[in-house]
Amino acid sequence: MRPVLAAVAGAVLVLAACGTGSESSDGSVTLIITSNAISGGKNAETADWTTRWVIPEFEKEQKAKGRQVHVLFQPSGVDDEQYKTKIALDLKSHAGADVIDVDGIWVGEFAQAGYIKPLSEVAGPEVDSWEGWSQIPKAVQGLGIFEDKKYGLPQGTDGRVLYFNKDLFKKAGLPADWQPKSWQEILDAGNALKAAGVPVPIQLNAGTAMGEATTMQGALPLLAGAGAQIWADGKWTGGSQALKDVLGFYHQIYTTGLGDPKLQQEAQGRDKSFAQFAEGKIGILAEGDYFWRAVVEPKAGVAPMQNRDAAVGYALIPSERPGSGIRGQDFVSMSGGAVRVLNPNSKNPKLAWELLSFMHSAKATTSQLAGAARITSRTDVNDEVLGVDPMLKFVSDEVLPITAYRPPLAVYPEVSVALQEATAAVVSGKTVDEAAAAYQQKVESLVGGAANVTS
Missing domain, CATH: 3.40.190.10 (Periplasmic binding protein-like II)
Structure with a gap:
């Protein structure tokens, strides 16, 4: 080349x-x-x-x-x-x-x-x-x-939100105007969906097969909700408490039957999750506005939903707790663009x-x-x-004012893979501490040592 x-x-x-x-x-x-x-x-x-x-x-x-x-x-x-x-x-x-x-x-x-x-x-x-x-x-x-x-x-830019199926929510006794205010409220909704027989209550991208979608749709918004960014003040986030909180949330979803761990390992897992949501098999899915305008779009979508406008709800991604997000925010998002x-x-x-x-x-x-x-x-x-x-x-009115971006640095893609590997570890059964420690070690090797990483 x-x-x-x-x-x-x-x-x-x-x-x-x-x-x-x-x-x-x-x-x-x-x-x-x-x-x-x-x-x-x-x-x-x-x-x-x-x-x-x-x-x-x-x-x-x-x-x-x-x-x-x-x-x-x-x-x-x-x-x-x-x-x-x-x-x-x-x-x-x-x-x-x-x-x-x-x-x-x-x-x-x-x-x-x-x-x-x-x-x-x-x-x-x-x-x-x-x-x-x-x-x-x-x-x-x-x-x-x-x-x-x-x-x-x-x-142009974009934003990440939580999508949910209103028909499944109704079946589970959940409101059509659902807006969780904490991670616990997401888990509570997932448990209600599980009790109502929904096959996959929550889809949160995890693992390396999902690639950057794991990082942008899942890990980074959650990290922002825990009050941290992957890179800030000249240092990379390592196996910190915020990172452990993120991995703990993944652990709760994928070890309690709220998510499908096998789906995260499939080469076409993200596309399959799109199809399952459109088929009414997934209750809550974290994605960008691309999902709305190009995936479940009724006429030309990848997985078209004829009843999209009536059946698909959307909500802001909450911080771990009210006020715990970056900049003291109650809600968070991630965006990309040129x-x-x-x-x-x-x-x-x-x-x-x-x-x-x-x-x-x-x-x-x-x-x-x-x-x-x-x-x-x-x-x-x-x-x-x-x-x-x-x-x-x-998204324009509510998401963009609170959004954040990936660090524009050459080593970021490698750090992103390390983050994907950490989510894969907890999804496959490793403890949060084990996954966080391995992530810390990997990031230190990527960015020039412990002095450049917070822990």
């Missing part, structure tokens, strides 16, 4: 020589946008929106200001890690596009390497006075923040910022939706477009 990537980087350098905010002899300026998107292929909607709406609209806006600006789109349609390597090579070589799409979990790694810089350092004080900041909840801004500095503008950053090597950084902020304006954000109901980073756009979907409106 390295020779291929080197060749790609070389091609980028050639393109960058006539772009990257450079000014031509006729006084015109050329800017370049890049993302891992290509018309007719990967993330085609983003590619088409960029070429058909962003570029002509921005060029027209600049012409009205008396400026001759040309914008080029540099597409990609490769594996995410290959795209990441390509971008890193560009930035390391002081080349590449002016506006760059990156995954939010790359921000810290790129910042530590010096590949990207805070937006205000690149483009100046006008960044801080941008109107969009007031429309993006501070928790959502966190997707592009590293060590309290804003490196990027968040694109951001756009500025190339610190742009020859016209202020104009590049105009392009970036234009791409995140209300007008541009609405146009990118193309009539679809999806959660964006902007509250004003969400208020306008999500009224037709109360669940997505719920």
Whole structure:
């Protein structure tokens, strides 16, 4: 792969020589946008929106200001890690596009390497006075923040909730407007469902077969509910009391018949859990809003539920106890998403910022939706477009203000696997203390020793 990537980087350098905010002899300026998107292929909607709406609209806006600006789109349609390597090579070589799409979990790694810089350092004080900041909840801004500095503008995001089957809840004598206020209340509901004969009262992703879904849908929201984050203040969470509380919750679910431990070990276990929920065999399931809009969606879902709107309820994920969550919260969530950053090597950084902020304006954000109901980073756009979907409106209004994000550091994926292994251990019968100790040891080996881990 390295020779291929080197060749790609070389091609980028050639393109960058006539772009990257450079000014031509006729006084015109050329800017370049890049993302891992290509018309007719990967993330085609983003590619088409960029070429058909962003570029002509921005060029027209600049012409009205008396400026001759040309914008080029540099597409990609490769594996995410290959795209990441390509971008890193560009930035390391002081080349590449002016506006760059990156995954939010790359921000810290790129910042530590010096590949990207805070937006205000690149483009100046006008960044801080941008109107969009007031429309993006501070928790959502966190997707592009590293060590309290804003490196990027968040694109669309998501949120995790608890889904429940209202028909099964009715059978178990539970309320249709269920909103647990503690982990114990989740267990209580699970026991009521079990007594009513529900095959799988609670589905909480666990183990390595579920991959990152275990971490994002289960372990990290629970950790936040126990008052901790996987990485904070320069240290990684090890086998701490918060981590033991999380593993203890898993232990209670999977050793008392409230969850199906075998499902967590199957290669297609997550897909199978989707089907079982749609079939009325799972009472409570922790998932992201993707589950609502793409899995049980009545017409085109992976596991469509014709009666979704009437039968599927959703609730906030409670902290372990009221007030015990991060930031003293009663409820918690986790989110993911992409951001756009500025190339610190742009020859016209202020104009590049105009392009970036234009791409995140209300007008541009609405146009990118193309009539679809999806959660964006902007509250004003969400208020306008999500009224037709109360669940997505719920996520926008109630979940995003309290959400948190994965640490944007290179070692995170390996720490995530260690966390998945810890959940698998308790699901398979090991004690919480055994699993926590093994996790502590693994994390220390990954992040440079005990000094970098809380215990």
